[in-house]
Amino acid sequence: MNNLCAISHKSIGIVQRVGTVTLDFLASFGRLVLFTWKAIQGILRPPYYFSELGRQLYSIGYLSLPVVGLTAIFTGMVLALQSYTGFSRFSAESAIATVVILSVTRELGPVLGGLMVAGRVGASIAAELGTMRVTEQIDALTTLNTNPFQYLVAPRVLAATITLPLLVLCADAIGVFGGYLVSIHKLGFNSALYLEQTFKYLESEDVISGLTKAAVFGFVIGLFGCFQGYHSKGGAQGVGRATTSAVVSSSIAILILNYVLTALLFG
Amino acid sequence: MTPKIRIRNLCKSFGPKQVLKNVNLDVMPGESVVVLGGSGTGKSVLLKCIIGLIEPDSGTIEIDGVDITHKKGKDRDLLLEKFGMLFQGGALFDSLPVWKNITFRLLYNQKMPVDNARQLAEKTLKSVGLTKDVMDLSPSELSGGMQKRVGLARAIASKPEILFFDEPTTGLDPLMCGVIDSLIRSCITNLGATGVTITHDLTSARFIADKIAMIKEGEIIWEGSVAEMDRSKNKDVYAFIHGHETNQQQKQKTTKRPKVVPLRTRKGTR
Ligand SMILES: Nc1ncnc2c1ncn2[C@@H]1O[C@H](COP(=O)(O)OP(=O)(O)OP(=O)(O)O)[C@@H](O)[C@H]1O
Numbered sequence: 001m002n003n004l005c006a007i008s009h010k011s012i013g014i015v016q017r018v019g020t021v022t023l024d025f026l027a028s029f030g031r032l033v034l035f036t037w038k039a040i041q042g043i044l045r046p047p048y049y050f051s052e053l054g055r056q057l058y059s060i061g062y063l064s065l066p067v068v069g070l071t072a073i074f075t076g077m078v079l080a081l082q083s084y085t086g087f088s089r090f091s092a093e094s095a096i097a098t099v100v101i102l103s104v105t106r107e108l109g110p111v112l113g114g115l116m117v118a119g120r121v122g123a124s125i126a127a128e129l130g131t132m133r134v135t136e137q138i139d140a141l142t143t144l145n146t147n148p149f150q151y152l153v154a155p156r157v158l159a160a161t162i163t164l165p166l167l168v169l170c171a172d173a174i175g176v177f178g179g180y181l182v183s184i185h186k187l188g189f190n191s192a193l194y195l196e197q198t199f200k201y202l203e204s205e206d207v208i209s210g211l212t213k214a215a216v217f218g219f220v221i222g223l224f225g226c227f228q229g230y231h232s233k234g235g236a237q238g239v240g241r242a243t244t245s246a247v248v249s250s251s252i253a254i255l256i257l258n259y260v261l262t263a264l265l266f267g
Numbered sequence: 268m269t270p271k272i273r274i275r276n277l278c279k280s281f282g283p284k285q286v287l288k289n290v291n292l293d294v295m296p297g298e299s300v301v302v303l304g305g306s307g308t309g310k311s312v313l314l315k316c317i318i319g320l321i322e323p324d325s326g327t328i329e330i331d332g333v334d335i336t337h338k339k340g341k342d343r344d345l346l347l348e349k350f351g352m353l354f355q356g357g358a359l360f361d362s363l364p365v366w367k368n369i370t371f372r373l374l375y376n377q378k379m380p381v382d383n384a385r386q387l388a389e390k391t392l393k394s395v396g397l398t399k400d401v402m403d404l405s406p407s408e409l410s411g412g413m414q415k416r417v418g419l420a421r422a423i424a425s426k427p428e429i430l431f432f433d434e435p436t437t438g439l440d441p442l443m444c445g446v447i448d449s450l451i452r453s454c455i456t457n458l459g460a461t462g463v464t465i466t467h468d469l470t471s472a473r474f475i476a477d478k479i480a481m482i483k484e485g486e487i488i489w490e491g492s493v494a495e496m497d498r499s500k501n502k503d504v505y506a507f508i509h510g511h512e513t514n515q516q517q518k519q520k521t522t523k524r525p526k527v528v529p530l531r532t533r534k535g536t537r
């Protein structure tokens with residue numbers, strides 16, 4: 001009897017825990033949906049703050065170029081090396097150029113670029129908005145007749161959505177170039193032949209699918225950064241937590257969405 | 268006459284903690300009300316409720332006889348144009364230079380031309396005792412007291428009808444306190460604005476106030492003019508003015524206490 005009681009107590013505890021966690025999750029999911037809706041409204045509805053948008057395009061887009069470029073070139077290089085190791089086992093070296101460009105444009109460009117930008121930009125957006133929240137700057141904005149969704153959230157989300165595809169386009173070029181460098185100088189391929197192989201099987205869909213993904217990832221990065229920052233509370237510690245959550249949640253979302261988009265649209 | 272601000276039975280809790288309990292307060296047009304009270308008694312929360320940053324749990328807030336407690340969207344926007352607020356921590360936008368901070372509302376919402384805005388910023392800065400040298404600095408390059416004054420300048424720049432000042436003189440030297448006090452007074456007397464000021468400083472309160480409201484543990488426990496305050500026998504009011512309780516009350520206490528206990532340190536940690 002005692003035993004039974006203990007067990008049932010325990011299971012009630014577990015059920016309770018699961019319940020609370022589920023409710024918490026649903027609550028924050030609800031908040032995220034609401035936030036997304038308000039952000040989209042903020043983007044579509046006037047007034048538009050073009051100078052803010054310009055500033056964000058510069059800091060989110062242009063300043064991310066080195067990070068994304070560096071990621072891309074090494075990815076392209078290692079891709080050539082690895083596929084050489086694999087393909088040379090059944091004398092299919094000629095496929096290397098194709099493998100490099102397809103992997104870079106379809107997968108690695110958008111995903112690795114997205115993850116790097118999530119780390120750089122998502123964190124900085126969350127930290128900036130979080131600091132503005134805890135120092136009451138967002139409140140001050142509201143009292144000065146300015147909607148934070150229009151002035152703060154919209155320019156950041158929009159800038160991230162616009163610039164990530166552009167960054168990924170650069171990353172595609174740089175990544176392919178990285179693969180080219182290794183293939184020519186290290187693996188001893190013929191330059192003209194490699195280039196011909198590179199573009200032989202490339203279709204516009206490969207590039208477009210990558211860029212579409214990138215736009216979605218950009219939106220997610222901007223949105224999650226703003227969401228975490230906007231809802232942060234509890235001083236410097238809270239801002240730190242918001243920053244971490246922004247990076248982790250947007251990175252995970254990128255990985256999941258990448259699969260979903262690939263499976264649904266570009267399978 | 269309808270009060271400019273009329274608060275009835277305002278309640279607000281954060282979780283289990285009830286911060287405002289049945290607050291009632293009237294502020295007449297052109298009147299300057301000073302809210303006095305210890306630290307953590309809900310003064311800032313009260314201001315934020317009036318201005319709409321915090322939604323109260325129950326009770327009503329009327330501006331010019333119109334219930335605005337749960338107004339949203341366009342109506343709220345029109346209402347906010349009437350308000351100017353100085354936040355306790357300044358809350359300056361650190362991504363913008365000082366002059367854009369001061370003229371933010373006019374520049375971004377009312378599309379004031381840049382030249383006019385700069386002129387206005389310069390004029391407003393002068394009135395809070397700052398020179399135009401600081402115009403193009405970022406707020407983080409200013410001292411705490413200077414930030415406070417820039418915050419004040421931002422609150423009054425668009426000449427709103429109702430001004431809220433959350434501790435305008437905390438952290439300023441006595442001379443500057445005097446300047447700010449007379450500035451607040453002149454905003455109210457000359458511009459005909461209505462003001463609600465939170466302060467701990469009795470000298471300021473005496474200078475600024477037409478009416479004083481004393482808040483304790485989320486309730487307005489006393490209201491009256493400065494003269495009435497000095498004569499008041501209310502023990503909390505007495506304690507606040509004199510920094511200690513009346514002799515009678517002290518005798519009633521069984522525990523030994525030093526004769527003069529400054530109120531702020533005593534309540535601060537509670
Ligand atoms: N957003 C919030 N969430 C939870 N609790 C809050 C929040 N804002 C204020 N409080 C609580 O409400 C109480 C009153 O806070 P308030 O800022 O109004 O104090 P105050 O009277 O302005 O004090 P001070 O003179 O120190 O500024 C505090 O105990 C605070 O912990």
Ligand SMILES: [Mg+2]
Nearest residue numbers: 310311355433
């Ligand atoms: Mg306060």
